[in-house]
Amino acid sequence: MNAQTPPLHQRTRGSADVVMAGGRLKRLYTQGSAKAIPLTGARPEVVFLNTSGGLTGGDRLSFALQTDSDTTATTQTAERAYRASEGTAQMSVSLDISHGRLDWLPQETILFDRSALRRHTRISLGPQAECLLLEAIVLGRAAMGETVRDFTLTDRREILRAGKPVLVEPLKMHGGTLTGPATLQGARAFASIALVAQGAEDALGPVRATLNEPGVRGAASAFDGKLTLRLIAADGWPLRRQIARLVSVLRPANTGSLPRVWQI
Template identity: 70%
Template sequence: MGAMTLLAAPLPALQRSQGTADVALSGGAVRRLFTRGSAKAVCLPGEVVFLNTAGGLTGGDRLTYRLETDGPVTATTQTAERAYRANDGHARVTVDLSIDRGRLDWLPQETILFDRSALARHTRIALSPRAEVLALEAVVLGRAAMGETVTTLAFEDRREITRAGRPVLLEPLRLTPEALTGPATLRGARAFASVALVARGAEDALAAVRRVLDEPGVRGAASAFDGKLTARLTAADGWPLRRQIARLLAVLRPRPLPRVWQL
């Protein structure tokens, strides 16, 4: 009997998560609510909550959140978003927010990046000449309580804020393994956040913001100029970072934290 040749069967294509949640508000009422795939949206009085029912992101996943409003609203996410180990390309998240008047508070809960994750996110916030925005982005590298460490990752995050089509704030970030310990980057921190207020007279809040940047275990700094205030935070863990963010938001907004936040 001749030698038998075994042919390896091709690996099955892995299922990828796809989702879109599109919300339009007019006069505080829901004018449009469209969801597809894993992305959902819950509309509460004065608040929109986006969520990803897939439970996290990995290579090849696609997630889109859109919000259009003609009045003030707070938008957030139902829980922390998780980017897991990716074996096939980046997960991609797109956030498009548009406000005609009043203020939009975009306050998503933190993004947790696990080891060997690959995530590319693009957030675009379009303001009319009479609109304002308070925008937060927070990132945690693994879960310290679970003994997780992150040594390899690919994270690209780009945030653009425009007013009447003209750029007023651009924040690009590219995080690679080399940036985790560098003295000019994270310097060993496991969590970081950026807060931006684009509003008339935003610089008037600078002194009050600096007074509350004293949460133990968190390093922070703030600056302001020409209707823009920005703060940068780094921390050894996600919980002190969240406490510092909560104190910062208490200065910058007159309302309580979003209903789904937990402290």
């Protein structure tokens, strides 16, 4: 008797590519589960979303944006990485700004037990361009009683100027190794924020003064036009509140604290 061939599972494929010029939409291409919604205004926003509702092993998702002026990019909701029975979900984010400032402020990524995600985020800056970069991770949903014991996350963030690295943050994590003092010490939510801009060091004092949200621990440093922050929290909700307060300090006064699709 011949052994049965394991069934092939359907996998998500999606890509969204947006080109803005002078604050106006010049090109919009979407394929599969990836979508993008440009919102016009004094400061344009581009909202990316994954209509499949989440990622699992073997899925592929990519977002891309090219702009030449001040722009904010975000995601419509939290991305979810579900249990992967086979393979690894892969996600890529490619953002390019020639002039002005780009704020990449996606909502958090929720990792479920036995998920496997590999993500690469690259921001390319013009000679005088600036950017604000956020990435937040939540291990399961505390309100649903979920516990994440086993997962794999490979997350690489790069900011380049004229093709040369300005900031590179590689991260690789496995479940079961997160209780020590060098990792999360039992926290289930964490985030990184980076500002690359002329005079970024000037924001260090106000940022440190804002690191007082109950239930969240954080630290910040700044040097040579770069400011970086690390945050950990017992749950995603206090982390989100702390992020909102920090972003309001790090964004220009006329832009508001968060993108319009965020809810606090």
